[in-house]
Amino acid sequence: MKELQQDNYHSIHCLLISRSFSEFGFAMYSITLPLIILRMTHSLSKSGIFFSILAIPVLLITPFTGVLVERVSRKALILICLLINTCVLGIQLAAYLTDIMRFNLLIFLAIIVAVIISLSDIATRVMFSELVPEKSLEKFNGIKSLIDNLSSFAAPMIGTTIYAFNGIKFVLTVVLGCLICAIFSLSKLRYCKQLSPKNDKINFFKDFKDGLTFIRSKKEVLKIAILAMSLNFFISGTDDIINPGILIKKYGISKSLFGLSQTMFILGVIFASWFVSHNKCINLHKKMPQLFVANGITMILIGLASIFMVLVPQMFFITFLFLESMVGFLTILVNIPLTSYFQSKVPINYQGRFFAFFSFTAQVSIPLGIGLTGVLAQQIGPDYAYIINNLLVICLVYFVFGANKH
Template identity: 30%
Template sequence: MENKSIWRNKDFILLFTGGFVSRIGSGIHNIALVWFVLELTGSGTTTGILLALSTLPAVLIGPFGGLIADRVNRKLLIVGNDFLRGGIVLILGWAIYSGQTSFFLLGFATVLISISGAFFNPAVSAVFPNLVRPENLEKANSLENISMNFTQIIGAAAGGILIGTLGIAGAFFFNGISFILSGISELFIDIPPISQEADTKESFIADFKFGINFLTDRRELLGLFIIFLFLNFLFGGLFSVGLPYIYNQILEINEMLFGLAKSTFPVGAILGSILINYIAIKNNIKFLGKTLTAQSSLLVLMGLPLSYYGLNNLSVMNIYIILTVLLVLLGILNAMANIPIITIFQKMIPDNLRGRVFGLLGTFTQGLTPISMGLMGILFDHISPSILFIVSGVLAVLISYSIIHLSEFDSLNSSMKEPALKQELI
């Protein structure tokens, strides 16, 4: 690996730009998919089922995808899955254009795309440390985070424009082409082979257990993993279910203001991803703990204008502006917390285990999301949103604060200075 600026790193730039293009296509695809299903069926339940189909396969297959990412040529896995998803979406676009589609076909294609993503995502996360030097890894993750949030904004806006001008089929064709272009760019990436001489002879079950054992043997990593899952559980339901409920049922704002509110968090995340590059971080763990604590505190602040006093003394627009400002700040702090977390795991997990551990991370995180959404949906029907945000914020603050003061996490900071050694199966 050459000692060069990240912007002169051909392999990173190719992976970054390919992912940028395909994520814009995916953002357009997601809007077009929901819109088309609503037009086709007029059923919110059916739409919900289709969205579940887009996440559940990734949850169930995530660990297996991570194992594959540690066993096979990662370049082949990345390029092949981009081409596969591109082909599936193009076929789906043609079916819609020719009037030969059905809910079954949409569901089947959605499941295949989700399965493909379960192999693609761990491979990309695992390959990042192979493409950039350790001192550039946090910057690379920062750029990736900027790309993910920026493409959310572009994809949402472009999706509406494309559907209005080219129709649903045109939006699907655009996404299919974006996957193909991403795959073509990735053909020119040089990815080093995985250091796993003995591992390929072992069973997948042994590999899976070894990935879990690696986490359980590293108590500090496991603790960080559990905290990460808990905070995702709290934030996932509050933002996916709680905020739409507040905007629609309590504030009763129009669709345009709701759309604007949805874009504020990724805007903040982009700002946070940029800002973190200009902060001299001496202690990654302390910085992470303080950032997560500050982020969690904002949940408490979000609950205050939604209280009985706030709703009776503030105008709807004042509450909307307060929530908008807090969402931007949350986006900034979320990015500044997520980037160090990802960097810590990438630096401390050996190359031959990285795929399966990231597969486990993705599986548990995505697996808890539907549970969080369902639970918060029930709670918001029976408990004041103000109480839910304040109580969740207090719990999140207590958990985040533990990172700063528990001695178990101190070893992570020093361990990150040394490269993770290959782990052998016993």
């Protein structure tokens, strides 16, 4: 048993190291992609078309990727995903070197990268459940979150700097180096988990339907999943609608200072990820309802501060930055036990389909939420829209968790 645990801990560390390289590389690629499109097309409308087209295949394919994740070795699948994306980005680099890169080719290559990243992410979540004991899920999800968010914090600055001075060819070279390191790290992972189901041929539509039937049968898990989807819906417009509407449109904060809002949020996220990875005294799962409510109340306070501090804009901005860091902190304190809950409560042979379904609902609810928030903010103001959205989230939390007490 001790040897098995040692193997598991060795494997999870290999997986985390591999993910740190791949996430850093993909974060660099993602931040430079809009710059590439704009430079290639000189058109914001074509950039919008590009990213709209990019989102559609991922949305359509994601619900069925869980079936594949459950039928093959997760290690082999993640390795294959890394190899495919290495080849695709290698082709992209070769196209730039030979000056044959075109808009349509870039769309095709970017779609492959996006679909493969989505598939790999689902496989990674399932592998976490296999390798990490239930009591350690929050700790290692905290470490994973810390890695992901440090990458999202550092990689954009590094990627845009490299792009500005050396161009896309050098960026792609660095990204390819990161993916090669990720492949090497993952190849050291010791992994021999049994797959399920074992013998039946893959029938994506039948297996997908069976997965939905299972999800519907698990009432408590379904309630929490719907709550998470609702949270995505109601707060998805924060970065795109609420914060710009309050800071830039209402308070006239300069665009250079506006970037501090995201910086403070990410710093809160990073600190929370570190806290969770070292936490030994607080049961975050049992505190999940309170954390949901605390997160909603903090966002409501931002809206109230925007309404009542109009005459002291500098004081409001300082208050906003502090509360935004708290939102980042509390968001992770909600997300990590939420993910750990799903990993512990959903059987391994259904997790691929569950997380695929969960990712799909997020991909649908987020743009819908942004659209609704935009309309609401236009009608009543971004601060009032923020307050209403989060009051609805708190009501949903009470409905899901409060109803279970009766």
